[in-house]
Amino acid sequence: MAEVKTSDRSTENADDMLAIKAVDVRIRRGTTWGGRDGREIVHGVSFEVERGTVTGLLGPSGCGKTTLMRAIVGIQRGVSGDLRVLGRGPCERELSRRVGYATQTASVYSDLTVTENLRYFTALSAQQGALSPQEVIRGAERAAARVSLSAEIHTQVGRLSGGQRGRVSLAAAIIGGRELLVLDEPTVGLDPVLRRELWDGFHQLADQGVTLLVSSHVMDEASRCDRLLLLREGRLIADETPESLLEITGAPDLDHAFLRLVEPRRAPRQTPPPPAERAQELSPATTECADPPETADPVKTADPVKTADPLETADPPGTTRSAAAPQQCDDRGLRLNLPRTTATALRVVRQMRRDPRTILLVLVLPPALLVLLQAIFANNSTAFDRAGAGLLGVFPLMTMFFLTSVAMLRERRSGTLERLMTTPIGRGDLLTGYGVAFGLLAVAQAAITTTTAVALLHLTIAGPLEMLGLLAVLSALFGTALGLLTSAFANSEFQAVQFLPPVLLPQFLLCGILVPHDQMNAVLGTASMLMPMTYVVDALSRISTTPGVSMTVVRDALVIAGCTVVALALAAGTLRRQTP
Known part of the structure; x- marks a missing residue:
């Protein structure tokens, strides 16, 4: 299959109605600046994320979720294919004023207070010129309130719990994410009550027009998303709503739905028959005349999920895939603001x-x-x-x-x-x-x-x-x-x-x-x-x-x-x- 070339267009088109559009995106980790070497981590994924929705990016640890998110925010090298973010290439400088990103770790300054951290990121996110001190203070206070940290706003981040530090990092992302928030496992280490409050806040942001892409390896959070992207070993195995995924797989919950997608042909485990029955099954008359028992495939009668079979996209032995030109960002120069x-x-x-x-x-x-x-x-x-x-x-x-x-x-x-x-x-x-x-x-x-x-x-x-x-x-x-x-x-x-x-x-x-x-x-x-x-x-x-x-x-x-x-x-x- 021919590689989809990276588009350099930044003009308005129909794709601008989407927050994210990926077509045959492949990502290699450990590449040089020329795009050579490295190992392919994400294998030709294609999906769309509509604006104003909460989309879950789910899958086991090590399946490529963080790598894909880094590509979306423009900091991952070795990306090929067609990837559009808010109608633009992920490396375009304008997106830094519209997209917020929270890493897995609490990437904030532990020797500053909560308000000092948030004021700093508020000052950096100014659209035009400098914000007044009052605007910076109000912006930091609003961000702290969104993650329920108003009471700890003057506390040094290094003295907070791990979950609280994660919320400070999330607040910093909210400050910069006016249109799109890319959140890498934002609820890790939080208690159930706080997780529910944060997910309620995510949907409030979506109601205001903000798009959220939230990663997790905990399947019970999948039901809180409007749509699910399920990754396994760098391949997209499902792109469905939670309800559709349950209906298609016939699973009682999303945990089992994911397992059925991963191993759809695995037969249910059967209890061995008693010795007398086993002897009867092995008699010549039985073995010659009896039909083999039918095993019900758990997803045999279900409609096919929109998924790529990992074997379908694999190249035949001895063939070489022509790689598309990797996307590279023009690093910002030394002009001062x-x-x-x-x-x-x-x-x-x-x-x-x-x-x-x-x-x-x-x-x-x-x-x-x-x-x-x-x-x-x-x-x-x-x-x-x-x-x-x-x-x-x-x-x-x-x-x-x-x-x-x-x-x-x-x-x-x-x-x-x-x-x-x-x-x-x-x-x-x-x-x-x-x-x-x-x-x-x-x-x-x-x-x-x-x-x-x-x-x-x-x-x-x-x-x-x-x-x-x-x-x-x-x-x-x-x-x-x-x-x-x-x-x-x-x-x-x-x-x-x-x-x-x-x-x-x-x-x-x-x-x-x-x-x-x-x-x-x-x-x-x-x-x-x-x-x-x-x-x-x-x-x-x-x-x-x-x-x-x-x-x-x-x-x-x-x-x-x-x-x-x-x-x-x-x-x-x-x-x-x-x-x-």
């Missing part, structure tokens, strides 16, 4: 403020190390002046590298980054927001550390203190950009810490603090000039010994700024909307 950048920066600042270890590492540890260094060089003030000035730039670079790599790694691993990629926020907004937040922290660090070094430890600075502080902030921003970049290559916080020695230790050894450049051999001297930290230390050393600002210092500052821009651009390249 000021309200979203500001909202992200404020969110990161709130998170840092809640972490006392961050405050200790950034604001207390560097001055304490300078005090220790001054004590070590108590009898050699010249050595302290030479090393101390350079360390005013080394400390912020190292601390910001560590903090940002861990912070962005948490963003990637907790699922919040995946959720953000389905919202209108761009890569530039996210990275700049992080840069602004950590830049403010760097300014505070530079002010405290410089004041400690000059006023308390009597570090000699011949040049302007303003330039000294600017260089320290530039160094911190470079560390921030480097941390954002390296976080893409770590799978845990421990691995993020492991990047510290190979990335920063060679720079520290060759930057000129331990051994001046003129005392290094030619190879090491050349290598040191390739290290950004060298320019940080050289610029700060010149400021400490030379009045005014020389052109060499300006050159060094520009090199540091250029390295920061390059690191940010590379970090932006790792923030892909689609993942394997």
